[in-house]
Amino acid sequence: MPDAINDFDTLRICAWVFSNCGCPAEAAQAYRAMLDRRPDWSEGYRHLSGMLATAGRIDDAVAAALRAVEIAPHDGEYACHAGLLLLEAGRGRAALLCLDHAVRLQPGSARALGALAAAFAMLGRGAEAAAAARRSIAAQPQGVQEAADAAEILMRCGRPAEAADLLRKLAQTESGAAPRLWRLLSAAEMLLGEYDAALAAIGHALAAAPNEAEYHLHRGHLFWRLGDTEGAAAAFGRSAALLPDSAEPRRVQMGLYLAAGLVREATAVGGELLHRFPDDRVSAEAVLHLLDRRLETIDGDYVVLGEAAARMPRPPLPPPAFGDRLRAQCRVIGALVVRETRTRFADARLGYGWALLEPILHISLLSATFAVLMHGKPPIGTHFFLFYYTGLIPYHVFVHSSSGMSHAITGNAPLLQLPPVTSFDVIAARGLLEVMTDVVVAAILLAGFGAIGVAQMPDDLWTSAMALLATAALGCGLGYVNAVVTVFFRSWEKAFNHLNRVFYFISGIFYVPGIMPEWVRNALAWNPLLHSVDWFRAGFFASYRPHWLDRPYLVGVAVLALLCGFAVERLLRRRLSLPL
Amino acid sequence: MIALDRVAKSYATPAGRRVVLAEATVDFPAGHNFGILGANGAGKSTLIRLLAGSELPDRGAIRRRARVSFPLGFGGTFHGALSGRENVAFIARIYGAAVRPTIRFVEEFAELGEYFRMPFETYSSGMRARLAFAACLAIDFDVYLVDEVTEIGDEHFRRKCALAFRERLRRSDIILATHNSHTIRQYCDRGAILAGGRLQVFDDLAEAFSHYRRMLGTAA
Numbered sequence: 128m129p130d131a132i133n134d135f136d137t138l139r140i141c142a143w144v145f146s147n148c149g150c151p152a153e154a155a156q157a158y159r160a161m162l163d164r165r166p167d168w169s170e171g172y173r174h175l176s177g178m179l180a181t182a183g184r185i186d187d188a189v190a191a192a193l194r195a196v197e198i199a200p201h202d203g204e205y206a207c208h209a210g211l212l213l214l215e216a217g218r219g220r221a222a223l224l225c226l227d228h229a230v231r232l233q234p235g236s237a238r239a240l241g242a243l244a245a246a247f248a249m250l251g252r253g254a255e256a257a258a259a260a261r262r263s264i265a266a267q268p269q270g271v272q273e274a275a276d277a278a279e280i281l282m283r284c285g286r287p288a289e290a291a292d293l294l295r296k297l298a299q300t301e302s303g304a305a306p307r308l309w310r311l312l313s314a315a316e317m318l319l320g321e322y323d324a325a326l327a328a329i330g331h332a333l334a335a336a337p338n339e340a341e342y343h344l345h346r347g348h349l350f351w352r353l354g355d356t357e358g359a360a361a362a363f364g365r366s367a368a369l370l371p372d373s374a375e376p377r378r379v380q381m382g383l384y385l386a387a388g389l390v391r392e393a394t395a396v397g398g399e400l401l402h403r404f405p406d407d408r409v410s411a412e413a414v415l416h417l418l419d420r421r422l423e424t425i426d427g428d429y430v431v432l433g434e435a436a437a438r439m440p441r442p443p444l445p446p447p448a449f450g451d452r453l454r455a456q457c458r459v460i461g462a463l464v465v466r467e468t469r470t471r472f473a474d475a476r477l478g479y480g481w482a483l484l485e486p487i488l489h490i491s492l493l494s495a496t497f498a499v500l501m502h503g504k505p506p507i508g509t510h511f512f513l514f515y516y517t518g519l520i521p522y523h524v525f526v527h528s529s530s531g532m533s534h535a536i537t538g539n540a541p542l543l544q545l546p547p548v549t550s551f552d553v554i555a556a557r558g559l560l561e562v563m564t565d566v567v568v569a570a571i572l573l574a575g576f577g578a579i580g581v582a583q584m585p586d587d588l589w590t591s592a593m594a595l596l597a598t599a600a601l602g603c604g605l606g607y608v609n610a611v612v613t614v615f616f617r618s619w620e621k622a623f624n625h626l627n628r629v630f631y632f633i634s635g636i637f638y639v640p641g642i643m644p645e646w647v648r649n650a651l652a653w654n655p656l657l658h659s660v661d662w663f664r665a666g667f668f669a670s671y672r673p674h675w676l677d678r679p680y681l682v683g684v685a686v687l688a689l690l691c692g693f694a695v696e697r698l699l700r701r702r703l704s705l706p707l
Numbered sequence: 708m709i710a711l712d713r714v715a716k717s718y719a720t721p722a723g724r725r726v727v728l729a730e731a732t733v734d735f736p737a738g739h740n741f742g743i744l745g746a747n748g749a750g751k752s753t754l755i756r757l758l759a760g761s762e763l764p765d766r767g768a769i770r771r772r773a774r775v776s777f778p779l780g781f782g783g784t785f786h787g788a789l790s791g792r793e794n795v796a797f798i799a800r801i802y803g804a805a806v807r808p809t810i811r812f813v814e815e816f817a818e819l820g821e822y823f824r825m826p827f828e829t830y831s832s833g834m835r836a837r838l839a840f841a842a843c844l845a846i847d848f849d850v851y852l853v854d855e856v857t858e859i860g861d862e863h864f865r866r867k868c869a870l871a872f873r874e875r876l877r878r879s880d881i882i883l884a885t886h887n888s889h890t891i892r893q894y895c896d897r898g899a900i901l902a903g904g905r906l907q908v909f910d911d912l913a914e915a916f917s918h919y920r921r922m923l924g925t926a927a
Contacts, residue, residue, distance in 0.1 A: 270820065276899030388869070388870050442737075444771075444772050444773055444774065444849070445772075446772070458800060458803055459800075459801055461800065462797055462801050465797070465800070466786065466789070466793075466797050467790055469786075469788070469793060470786050470788050470789065507780055541783040541784045542784050543761070544756070544759075544761035544762075544781065544783060544784060545761070545777055545784055545798075545801055546759055546760025546761065546771075546775065546777065547760075547801050547802060548801060591927075659874060700763065701763045701764075701765070
């Protein structure tokens with residue numbers, strides 16, 4: 128720039144030529160020379176500032192712009208320009224002052240309002256930024272560029288819904304809208320969690336600008352969020368191919384593989400990263416992180432874990448209400464019963480046939496023997512089958528439940544390792560199954576007898592049912608005791624079986640206590656099972672009215688046995704669940 | 708959240724009484740994965756079983772405000788005469804999980820083919836382990852308890868297990884007892900040390916490790 132040129136107009140032409148030939152530095156020099164001559168020329172400072180900014184000398188440009196504002200404080204455009212430069216220089220507070228001034232001078236300028244919004248956003252004042260952005264849009268409803276800027280600011284201020292609304296409208300009106308618009312819309316949709324819409328939007332953006340690496344990168348992130356690892360990897364790969372000098376796409380791709388647990392792929396990308404960008408510190412750290420997480424895992428395989436921080440703790444379960452606990456316990460006992468039905472006769476070929484066959488054989492044998500001994504007339508009723516049936520069924524309900532429950536704990540020890548299953552449950556399930564089996568067997572036998580014409584319905588079904596219920600309670604009570612005792616004395620069941628054999632003879636199964644001498648009967652009446660049988664029989668034969676039958680005694684003993692059994696189980700529960 | 712309130716546990720051994728926990732009062736808050744460190748024989752397995760509820764403490768109470776799994780891969784509850792399917796249905800019923808979806812998950816996951824409908828006693832040990840692992844994963848527990856991880860199946864199945872487990876850990880917590888510090892580092896963000904009847908919980912895994920190292924140092 129020759130100093131010889133002193134003429135103002137010549138300088139002005141030079142500046143114009145320089146600025147239009149892409150030589151902003153020289154143009155700036157020309158303006159400076161002119162300003163030496165006319166120091167109060169505000170327009171000159173404005174031009175100088177513009178040239179300096181174009182030349183990349185932001186600080187000088189800011190100084191010149193501020194000088195122009197100083198000279199002409201009422202020019203809105205100058206204030207706006209200075210504000211924009213201050214924004215660019217990162218001086219948010221000064222920019223805000225300047226732009227606020229500019230907006231006051233030009234309240235209808237979308238550019239000034241947009242810049243003001245940006246200044247607010249830079250200072251983190253989201254609400255005011257959003258308000259300014261909205262005003263900017265209102266000031267120039269047709270301006271696509273301004274609207275896009277405003278939308279971006281809205282998004283940054285945490286108002287993605289508004290931004291998305293605005294962008295959707297713009298995208299509709301502008302056919303073949305600018306790819307930047309679609310890119311912004313995609314970001315807004317993503318912030319809103321509408322990943323599919325976001326994917327569609329970025330698809331539009333890529334249709335208009337297929338070689339924009341950043342768009343591919345964004346698309347990859349969307350695929351990632353949607354759980355489409357393959358799609359995400361492909362998009363990141365595309366981005367990496369378009370931007371061979373940037374490590375970022377590859378780094379993101381590696382993170383994706385790492386998060387998806389595809390350690391082999393992640394390692395491959397990591398190797399490529401190290402090879403191509405050996406000096407990139409961030410990449411090196413990322414690869415190191417990968418190797419750190421690639422430790423030996425739970426089953427010896429190399430697998431990686433996602434970051435633990437990504438997980439929210441679950442809310443604690445409320446303490447279960449009584450009803451819930453009862454329901455859970457019923458569920459457990461039900462499951463145990465189903466399981467027992469499958470395993471009870473698992474090793475017998477006949478399965479449940481046995482449960483039916485045993486009493487049939489038993490009753491037939493008794494009938495055959497005593498038919499001969501007693502000259503063809505049973506003590507009560509008309510047929511031996513029914514008489515022995517009424518003796519045997521209560522006895523079986525008692526014996527099957529009480530001794531069947533003996534091995535409930537020892538036979539199900541592994542199940543007690545499941546926290547929801549307690550020793551109470553396994554004993555109860557076994558008892559329930561035994562009683563139910565016997566009741567079903569009793570019903571089938573009775574139906575069978577009816578079919579061959581040797582029996583009819585009991586005269587009082589209710590009485591018989593109550594008798595069985597009391598007997599079942601007695602059997603289950605003893606069963607609880609047996610189950611607990613068996614844990615500590617394994618041979619207890621053998622002793623108990625001997626006891627049962629004694630019961631067989633003293634419970635009036637194949638005789639009526641009425642035929643006994645009174646002192647014998649009085650002794651036998653201490654046996655609760657005798658009452659069971661007589662109670663059951665009294666229901667079958669209306670004519671049978673044993674005066675020694677003491678129902679409250681049986682019920683009392685049964686309740687006592689149940690309470691005893693529950694108490695023993697509860698008191699020793701801690702020792703019952705020890706691994707055997 | 709699992710809270711131990713003055714829990715005491717000891718058991719008799721031929722060499723005298725062995726104390727696992729002496730009046731331990733400790734919280735395992737939800738949202739964290741705990742690794743339990745301890746020498747062999749310190750009672751890590753017993754602790755896991757106490758947390759699971761498989762074993763009851765001698766004194767004190769353990770409160771669980773979460774659905775806690777049985778120890779991962781524990782197949783001792785499977786009945787030999789029942790098919791894999793029936794055994795899984797039982798587990799699902801016990802834990803109040805929907806039976807059909809659970810069965811479907813296990814059938815697909817364990818890849819037992821027609822064996823799934825055959826008695827459990829006909830299974831090879833690998834198949835048993837696969838069924839046990841799948842059954843545990845099939846139920847949506849809040850806390851998974853893992854006691855000394857073992858290898859299961861071929862590489863394909865191991866990979867599948869680890870991925871499925873990782874998926875579960877997005878929502879559930881894990882309490883892991885092992886002497887393999889790599890495994891703990893990988894899965895856990897907090898640590899606990901079980902030694903000499905004392906259970907110490909650390910908010911930071913690194914702290915737990917350095918403490919444990921110091922303990923080993925003084926012991927040696």
